[in-house]
Amino acid sequence: MFNIYTLEKGRLVKIRPDEIATRKPIWVDAIAPSTEEREWVVNTFAITLPHPEHLRDIEASARFYEENEELHLRSDFLLGKESDSRSVIVAFVLADNVLFSVHDEDLPVFQHFRLHSHVQPDLVENCLDVLIDLYGSDVEFSADALEEAYADLGGISGTVLNSTLSDKQAGVALANIAFAEHLNGRIRRNLMDTRRAVSFLMRSKLLAPDQMAEARQIMQDIDSLDGHTSFLFDKINFLMNTTVGFININQNKIVRLFSVAAVALLPPTLIASIYGMNFKHMPELEWANGYPFALVLMALSVAAPFWIFHRKGWLK
Numbered sequence: 001m002f003n004i005y006t007l008e009k010g011r012l013v014k015i016r017p018d019e020i021a022t023r024k025p026i027w028v029d030a031i032a033p034s035t036e037e038r039e040w041v042v043n044t045f046a047i048t049l050p051h052p053e054h055l056r057d058i059e060a061s062a063r064f065y066e067e068n069e070e071l072h073l074r075s076d077f078l079l080g081k082e083s084d085s086r087s088v089i090v091a092f093v094l095a096d097n098v099l100f101s102v103h104d105e106d107l108p109v110f111q112h113f114r115l116h117s118h119v120q121p122d123l124v125e126n127c128l129d130v131l132i133d134l135y136g137s138d139v140e141f142s143a144d145a146l147e148e149a150y151a152d153l154g155g156i157s158g159t160v161l162n163s164t165l166s167d168k169q170a171g172v173a174l175a176n177i178a179f180a181e182h183l184n185g186r187i188r189r190n191l192m193d194t195r196r197a198v199s200f201l202m203r204s205k206l207l208a209p210d211q212m213a214e215a216r217q218i219m220q221d222i223d224s225l226d227g228h229t230s231f232l233f234d235k236i237n238f239l240m241n242t243t244v245g246f247i248n249i250n251q252n253k254i255v256r257l258f259s260v261a262a263v264a265l266l267p268p269t270l271i272a273s274i275y276g277m278n279f280k281h282m283p284e285l286e287w288a289n290g291y292p293f294a295l296v297l298m299a300l301s302v303a304a305p306f307w308i309f310h311r312k313g314w315l316k
Contacts, residue, residue: 002037003029003114010121012114012130020044026127029110030102041100049102050074050091064200070095071204073131076193077107077138078145078186087190092131099127101134113137128206132214135194139221142187142194146228149183152176153235160239165246173243181236188229195222260309267301 004020005012005027015023017040030037030049038049050072063074071094076087088107093100101110113134117123124130156176159169201207202215271294 001031002033003027003031005029005114007124007126010123010125011119012117012124017044025098026124027099027101027130030100031106032104033102045096045098045100047093047095047100049100050093051102064197066204071206073197073200075135075138075197076190077103077109078141078190079105079107087186094127094131097127099130109134109137109141112141128201128208128211132198132201132207132211132218135198136214136218136221138194139191139218139225142191143221143225145183145187146225146232149180149187149232153180153232153239156180156239157235160242160246165243165250167247167250170243170247170250174240177236177239177243181233181240184229184232184236188226191222191225191229195219198222260305264302264305267305268298271298271301 002017004015004017004025006015006023006025007013008023012027015025028041028045030041033041033049041047041049047070065072071092073092073094075090075092077090079086079088088103088105090101090103090107093102103110113130116137117130117133124133156173159165160173165173198215198218202212207215
């Protein structure tokens with residue numbers, strides 16, 4: 001599928017493929033293009049669209065380059081904030097004042113930028129503005145995702161720190177914390193990739209002064225978000241250690257119960273052993289109340305440790 005845009009009265013306007021001859025496009029956004037659509041691009045623009053999936057294993061140093069007066073970039077864009085946290089590879093080609101973007105799925109960043117650029121006039125003036133604003137929108141989307149992750153961690157903190165945590169609740173909390181760590185790591189990697197792409201554009205000497213200023217602002221935003229991701233990592237580690245600590249406390253309670261029971265049963269076991277091994281002066285032969293006395297003695301020997309443990313607070 002193609003989304004082809006031209007610039008009219010300072011706004012991005014979508015056009016049909018048959019209008020290209022009379023309305024020059026500045027951005028061609030290809031979403032999972034078919035073989036026929038790729039051939040159409042080759043015949044119309046003399047450009048071969050890259051396959052994003054082929055760029056997955058390319059080393060980071062080879063993802064941004066210039067070739068045959070074409071600027072090639074490969075970047076990861078965040079897809080989803082909570083339910084589907086992953087990155088989608090987007091390949092950009094800048095040639096003949098037209099930006100070509102290829103990706104397998106439509107991205108929220110692209111949707112937001114298309115809507116925003118259509119409503120707000122004079123947002124972009126050329127294809128480089130489109131590319132820079134896409135990276136800027138990606139940083140804003142990452143910031144929104146970080147805010148949601150922080151809000152989720154706030155809810156987890158309320159559960160972990162403000163109530164007695166059962167093993168079941170601890171398991172749920174650990175799952176939520178692990179997901180928050182995955183999302184935070186994904187956002188940080190996405191920001192790192194965006195930093196590399198914007199830095200490459202700044203070194204390419206293709207940006208105008210106002211575009212260079214916008215690129216510097218994007219880099220500053222990324223630096224501020226890096227500090228926030230580090231803070232979230234520390235918060236995640238704290239919540240993880242706290243939750244594991246509550247699990248250990250619950251396990252210690254179970255072990256303590258068995259330890260108290262074992263200690264309490266040692267005296268009656270000893271009394272029963274002494275009476276059982278005494279064949280010379282057996283209680284039932286020498287004393288009629290021997291057995292009741294032995295049973296009372298055993299009961300008292302059990303009650304005494306429990307009373308001591310209760311006074312010390314070990315049974316709470």
